[in-house]
Amino acid sequence: MTDMEKRGGGLGVETRAEGDKRTLVGYAAVFNSDTTIGDYFIERIAPTAFDKAVKGDVRALIDHDTGRVIGRTASGTLRLAVDGRGLQVEIDVPDTADGRDLWTLVERKDISGMSFGFRVTHDEWDETGDLPHRTIHEVELYEVSAVAFPAYDDTSLGVRSLEAARAEADKSRDEAKRKKENDLAAKRRIAERKAMTEQKIRGIRQDATP
Structure with a gap:
């Protein structure tokens, strides 16, 4: 085996x-x-x-x-x-x-x-x-x-298990990094949309002022 x-x-x-x-x-x-x-x-x-x-x-x-x-x-x-x-x-x-x-x-x-x-x-x-x-x-x-x-x-099997664990850890770190970057990008988009909405509201209020 x-x-x-x-x-x-x-x-x-x-x-x-x-x-x-x-x-x-x-x-x-x-x-x-x-x-x-x-x-x-x-x-x-x-x-x-x-x-x-x-x-x-x-x-x-x-x-x-x-x-x-x-x-x-x-x-x-x-x-x-x-x-x-x-x-x-x-x-x-x-x-x-x-x-x-x-x-x-x-x-x-x-x-x-x-x-x-x-x-x-x-x-x-x-x-x-x-x-x-x-x-x-x-x-x-x-x-x-x-x-x-x-x-x-066979020690080589243990070493391969270690290498697989390291690869899995690297994958998890990469996924966590991508998630963090995606979350930050999503937050920036939400902040930008919020700022644009607030700007439009201010413009509407200014136009409505006699």
Whole structure:
């Protein structure tokens, strides 16, 4: 997916076994925590970001590899929840080669993080600091992954979002400038018409004076 960004990876993932059921638990994202993305901008995820996304059909993957599915919300083997900290993830690990290998790697701490792939549907930018500050308010969530390394791709998409926000701000400023100029021109026309009317009235009064 060319418009997908990836974040997370260093928040930790743990194993939880109950009888024959083996579950990975962790957080794919935390709220209101600033992260510098590629020295281009600072990013923060708002608590509203996943409210709609968790209701969709999301897959659980290994290292964002779409060929290594280990869970899915539609089947109940992946469960997502939003709490006060962030996006909580539970994955029932399958009894497959990938599932068994993943369980061993998490137990050994070779794989120690959760990440997520997403598309931003609503963000805001603040450029008053040294680096632009992006707040993500809403996303479309494609997948969550158990990962070995933090993922901060694709920074170019974030930069394009910043450029679009700047273009929109420039457009708004231009529209506000044009509106101000149009309002001033309208006021001048009204003042001119008023002055002409008053002049005509004075002329009529002078003509009516004996």
